[in-house]
Amino acid sequence: EVRLVQSGAEVKKSGESLKISCSVSGYGFTSYRIGWVRQVPGKGLEWMAMISPSDSDSNYSPSFQGHVIVSADKSANSASLQWGSLEASDTAIYFCARLRIVGNRHYFDSWGQGTLVTVSS
Amino acid sequence: QSVLTQPPSVSGAPGQRLTISCTGSSSSFGAVYDFHWYQHLPGGAPKLLIYGNSNRPSGVPARFSASRSGTSASLAITGLQADDEGDYYCQSYDGSHWVFGGGTKVTVL
Numbered sequence: 234e235v236r237l238v239q240s241g242a243e244v245k246k247s248g249e250s251l252k253i254s255c256s257v258s259g260y261g262f263t264s265y266r267i268g269w270v271r272q273v274p275g276k277g278l279e280w281m282a283m284i285s286p287s288d289s290d291s292n293y294s295p296s297f298q299g300h301v302i303v304s305a306d307k308s309a310n311s312a313s314l315q316w317g318s319l320e321a322s323d324t325a326i327y328f329c330a331r332l333r334i335v336g337n338r339h340y341f342d343s344w345g346q347g348t349l350v351t352v353s354s
Numbered sequence: 355q356s357v358l359t360q361p362p363s364v365s366g367a368p369g370q371r372l373t374i375s376c377t378g379s380s381s382s383f384g385a386v387y388d389f390h391w392y393q394h395l396p397g398g399a400p401k402l403l404i405y406g407n408s409n410r411p412s413g414v415p416a417r418f419s420a421s422r423s424g425t426s427a428s429l430a431i432t433g434l435q436a437d438d439e440g441d442y443y444c445q446s447y448d449g450s451h452w453v454f455g456g457g458t459k460v461t462v463l
Binding site: 268270278279283292294295328330332335338339340341343344345346347 | 390
C-alpha cells in the first residue's frame with residue numbers, strides 16, 4: 234500500500250525557520266516525484282514545488298520560488314519542505330503528494346494527511 | 355501564469371445531477387496535457403477522483419464522470435449524496451508547472 238505520512242503540526246513565530254517532512258512507503262521512493270501543495274485556511278489548493286528524489290532536481294511555482302526549499306533524502310525515503318524565515322501569511326495546511334506521469338497525464342495519485350503550520354506575528 | 359478557472363460554488367438537492375466546469379487559459383491545458391479532478395472533503399486530504407480527463411481510479415463510484423472539450427473540462431456528479439459535500443478541484447500541467455483550479459464548493463441542499 235502506498236503511504237505518505239507527514240510530520241506533525243507546527244506553531245512558529247515570524248522570522249523562525251521550519252522544516253516539515255513527508256515519509257513514503259509502499260513503492261520505490263526514487264521512482265516518482267513528490268509535490269508540495271498549500272491550502273491557506275478558507276482558500277483553495279496551490280501547487281508550490283516539486284522534487285525528483287532520484288536526482289533531487291526541483292521545480293518551483295513562481296509564487297513560492299525563493300521562499301521555500303524542497304529536498305529529498307533517499308536513505309530515509311523522505312521529502313522535506315523548508316522555510317528560512319517564516320511569515321504570518323505562511324499559515325496554512327501543507328500537503329505532500331506523489332506525482333504520477335503517464336504520457337501527457339501528470340496527476341497526484343496519493344496524498345499525505347497534511348501538516349498544519351501556524352505562524353504568529 | 356497559466357490559470358484554471360472554476361465556479362466558486364454549486365449546489366443541488368440529493369439525487370440531482372451537478373456539473374462543475376474548468377476552463378484553462380493556456381493552450382497546453384487539454385490540448386497537450388490532460389485534466390484531472392480531486393475531491394477534498396472537510397478535514398481530510400485531497401483524493402484523486404478522475405485522471406486523464408475521464409478515467410476513474412478503482413473505488414471511485416460511477417456517479418462521478420468527467421470529460422474534456424478543447425482547453426476546458428467538466429466534472430459531473432449524478433445521484434448527489436450528502437457525503438459528496440466538499441470542495442472539488444481540477445488540475446493540469448502547462449509544460450513547466452502544475453496548476454490547480456480555484457476549487458468549487460459543492461453544497462447538498
